[in-house]
Amino acid sequence: MRSTFHGLETARRGMFTQQTALQTTGNNIANANTPGYSRQRVNFSQTEPYPAASMNRPQIPGQLGTGVEAGSIQRVREGFLDTQFRGENNKFGFWNAKSEALAKMEDIMNEPSDNGLAKTMDRFWQSLQDLSVNPEDSGARSVVRQRGLAVAETFNYLSNSLSSIQEDLKAQADLTAKEINSLLTQISNINTQIKEIEPHGYLPNDLYDERDMLVDQLSTMVNIKVTKTGSGGQSSPLAEGIYNIELLNANGESYPGSPAPAAPVMLLDSAAATPVNPVSIQYNANNLADTVTVDGTAIDIQDFSGGKLKGLLESYGYDDNGTSKGTYPDMLKSLDEMALNFATEFNRVHQAGTGLDGNTGYSFFDVTGTKGAAKDIKLHSDTKNLDHIAAAKSNFDGDGSNALSLADVKNASLTFTSGTATLKSFYEGAIGKMAVDAQQAVRLTNNSSVLSGAVQQRRTSVSGVSLDEEMTNMIQYQHAYNASARNITVIDEMLDKIINGLGVGGR
Template sequence: MRSTFMGLETARRGMFAQQTALYVTGNNISNANTDGYSRQRVNLTQTLTYPGVGMNRPQTPGQLGTGVVASSIQRIRDEFVDSRYRGENNKLGYYSTKADTLSRMEEILNEPTEEGLAASLSEFWNSLQILGSSPNESGARESVLAQANALADTFNYMSTSLETIMEDLKLSTKANVDTINSIATQINEINRQISEVEPHGDLPNNLYDERDKLVDELSALVNIKVTKEKTGGNASILAEGVYKIEILGSSGNSLGVLVDKNSLTTGPTQVSTSADYKSIIFGSSTVALNDFSMGELKANMEALTDKYPAMIENLDNMAYTLVKEFNKIHSDGDDLNGDQGSPFFNDLTTATGAAKSISVAITDPTKIAAAADGTSEGNGDNAYSLAGVMTKNLTDFTTSTIGTTGNFQSFYAGVIASLGVQTKESNVLTNNTLTLLDSVNTQRQSVSSVSLDEEMTDMIKFQHAYNASARMITMIDETLDKIVNGLGVGGR
């Protein structure tokens, strides 16, 4: 026979369960603007029915419900959407960083403008053409020297500025590595805390959120794979466990484990770079940069070891070739005093560093060998030959390290065009990836973010359920009062 007081316990459980739901709703509303917060919900579960199965069970029309309990408080996340978000975030980190480094290079080269190298070359050649037609005019000779110095300064400035940015890229790369190691340490510590909480049956939702926020930050730096490892003990079936994070290679292969169960006591695997920044050291393994997957770290290292050195090398080869060919032709002519031409530019022994060190050797305008060898000082044929260096095929040069067909102008135009294509491609891919990331993030927020409208609706729903349970207690109390005080008084 069921107890007369059975309904009180059922109503009490209803009040407590709805009260818990109201508390969780209030917490969601409080964290509506908290970065990285995932909305939570109470999972309500029916309690055991009455009567249970047994030989001495009372005969009743059927099993009666005994109420409800708040079995767990679960955060709402979509693991598949999280994985997609991190993949797109990794691509965005790579393409945006690549676009930024190339844009900074474009700013230094400053083409096509009147301050660029192409303009300096053109003005230098034009001054030589004018000198060829007016070899005796001091103004024409001084103009050649001024334009030559301006050209050398432009080479110097570009090379030095590119090297300065390379030093900045080294600092950025070091910052990337330090951030990776710092995030890994934080995730490892959160993993440790989770492994201590979950075996007791609790769900540390705040730790889950904090860990996922760090994983999102890490995904922008390197390509990662996240898997879950159970903690054991009396852990809930909803427990997420310890994150195992692996860094992936260019073909999607695992390069090694950053954090997992084994690192809870030993600490995460440390990441560093080689001295030449051409490889990444991951624990005891060394991975070539080409075998590394996307992310900000790879983009910075590629710019540091490929894009910027290649541009500096192009400038060096141009400067070296210019000095050698120009000096040779200049030495074949005679200056205004009838003497054989001396080196116009200070000689260079190697192409390496030529752009940074190119300088004009002549300071006296009369020393410019504008005349052809053996002619009068009023002759300007050699000046025309010097001006022809710009349009002369590079394969016809006596000394050329550029190793291509065409002339100075076409070679440099090709270098600038290639840079422009790479920058445009990076910007397009950045915008495309950003669009995809925004789309995935919208899906993610639709699942995990707090909607104040929904929470207000839930609050009213739980409030009415709480009030109804309280009203049920009042009703049962009135019934019991009638039984206790109203029955058995007949005939008094």
């Protein structure tokens, strides 16, 4: 026979369970604006019905329910959306780093403008044409020298400024590597805490949220793959376990390619004695990024993972089998080639001309070597004397023919690494490439930002806290709690009647 107090226990369980749900709802409301918080829910489960199947079970119409209990408190999370978000976040980190680096380069080059190299050189060519009209005029000669000095100083400024930003990019890359290692250490520490809690049957939802937020940050910097392993013990089937983090290449494949090798490159391996494998950048003798070492594996920059770190290293410059590549090295190399060819050809024509003193062989610019030509170009010591400016081809008074030849250097076909071109077309090509690269970086940054934002919105719709929904749940749980309490009152009245109202005969 079932207990007279059966209904009291059923109602009591209902009250306690609804109270747990109300407290969880209150926690959701309190954390509605907490970054990285995932809403939590109570998983209700029925308690074991009465009576259990046995030989001495009472003969009643059927099994009676014994109430409800809070089986677990689980956070609401969609793993697929997390993976998708981190993939888009990784693309955003790469293109955003490239976009910012190119934006700084565009500010330095400042083309087209009245202060850029192109306009400065145009003024120099114009001053030579003016000199051809008045070759003996000291004022015209002084203007040529000053305009030539402006050209040299503009080359110097552009080269020095680009080199300065390049060093900043290197510092950012090194800082990003340290930040990656810091995030890995934090994730490893949270793994340890989770491993201590889960075997007892609990779900450390707050630790899960904190860990996922750190993994989201990590995905911006490198391309990663997260796998889970169980904590062991009496872990709940809903437990998320320990995170292991594998490094992927820019194509989302395991190193050295797909399918994955027997021993993947691990950033975080919870089964190892030392879980964290730090990321380190190696530079060659030319101070270019050479390889990135992770888990004892040296990875070439061009094969390295995507994300912010690769974007910074590609912008700073890296060594590709002895050849320097990258956004800033390419532009510095173009400036050096342009400065060297310009100075060499101009000096050749100038040395063939005659100064006011009747002598030839004077140099106008001083430049040595291809590497660093733009940084080192300057006026030759011969140019300190205005009479040494070779505007003439003969000793005849009024001869300014060589000044015209010097001005024609602008249209001379010169040999560059990329082929034959004039100074103007070569420079326009370098600036055009920069503009196209910057436009592409901005476009893809915006695209990846929109895509990651869309995934984040879907993720928020699943995991985020809706105050309207929580208020609805709160009212629902409140009514259920009140109904359970009312049920206790009714049963109490029944018991009172049985105890105090029955069996009074014969008193």
